[in-house]
Amino acid sequence: MIDVLKKIAGIIFRKQTAIFLFFLLLSANFWLMHSIGSNREIPITYTVEYVNLPNNVKITNTLEKEINVSVADAKTSFVKYFFVKQTERLVIDLKDINRNIKSGRKTYSIDNIVKNAVKNDFGKEANISNFAPKVIVVEYVTLENKKVAVVLDSDIPVKSQYILSDTVGIYPNTVTIYGSIQDISMIDTIRINDLSTDSLSKSKTIFYTFKNDKRFSYDPDGVKLKISIDKSTEKTMPIDIEYRNVPEGLTMKAFPQKVNISVIVPIGKYNDLDSKDFTAEIDYNQRTADNRCPITIVSKLSNIKILRVFPQEAEFSLEYTKEK
Numbered sequence: 125m126i127d128v129l130k131k132i133a134g135i136i137f138r139k140q141t142a143i144f145l146f147f148l149l150l151s152a153n154f155w156l157m158h159s160i161g162s163n164r165e166i167p168i169t170y171t172v173e174y175v176n177l178p179n180n181v182k183i184t185n186t187l188e189k190e191i192n193v194s195v196a197d198a199k200t201s202f203v204k205y206f207f208v209k210q211t212e213r214l215v216i217d218l219k220d221i222n223r224n225i226k227s228g229r230k231t232y233s234i235d236n237i238v239k240n241a242v243k244n245d246f247g248k249e250a251n252i253s254n255f256a257p258k259v260i261v262v263e264y265v266t267l268e269n270k271k272v273a274v275v276l277d278s279d280i281p282v283k284s285q286y287i288l289s290d291t292v293g294i295y296p297n298t299v300t301i302y303g304s305i306q307d308i309s310m311i312d313t314i315r316i317n318d319l320s321t322d323s324l325s326k327s328k329t330i331f332y333t334f335k336n337d338k339r340f341s342y343d344p345d346g347v348k349l350k351i352s353i354d355k356s357t358e359k360t361m362p363i364d365i366e367y368r369n370v371p372e373g374l375t376m377k378a379f380p381q382k383v384n385i386s387v388i389v390p391i392g393k394y395n396d397l398d399s400k401d402f403t404a405e406i407d408y409n410q411r412t413a414d415n416r417c418p419i420t421i422v423s424k425l426s427n428i429k430i431l432r433v434f435p436q437e438a439e440f441s442l443e444y445t446k447e448k
Contacts, residue, residue: 173213174187180266180267181222181264182265193238227266232262272298276319286355286356288353294349316349331348360384360387363382365405369409375444377442387430397425404420417438
């Protein structure tokens, strides 16, 4: 008995659902027909997109963002207003804006652009009763340009037991900036000092986009940073001590004559690194009262970290230079 009642209830509810959907669609149809019949004119808003602005051109006025259009036509055209996706934007191409006049204003007629969009959305029979604005006015100035170097001023964080295996490559290492003569005359270098990245354990290429600056535009608007990472190891080497600021007519001699340095080096470059990549120096002008000088190590490789120097200072003696 219960199964029979369930079947009857299922049939009733299915019929009620079908009846409800039927009347819902019928109501929607009446509403649509009423809308089509009572609205012979409908408002359309198109977004305006400006493309291909040259890098050396700066817009000085506020550009129109929307075009408001009134469309009037037969009922069948308006059905598309409800069911067909409209053109998303009207495109204004600015690539030739300063071809004839370097600075000033240029007027773009958008009559054909609007007509083509409406025809595409509502069919060939669609008529435009009105649209505004009728033209787009662009005021602009042409900027000066200058090539400048790009330099990385940020440290690259690496995970423990890893090291930069080479200097960071910047591609391209020069860019063109556009701005007024006064502004670009003060810039010789673009310094990247806000690079943010997690600690690295493998090589990585990062695209860095220059920060927006009202004074400048850039071409290109960013650079690629090629970061080379390798596992690190330690290497110890003896370095001959050299002498600086020795008084004329005298010869300086250090004890010891060599210094041992320990450095952190990429595993892949262990065999390539030798004492020629470093200079050990003592400076007579830095001598102490007991004839000792601190030892200074100068590295020709910016990405090599010096761990230890032994000894850190050396005794010295002075002898008269022997005349030939």
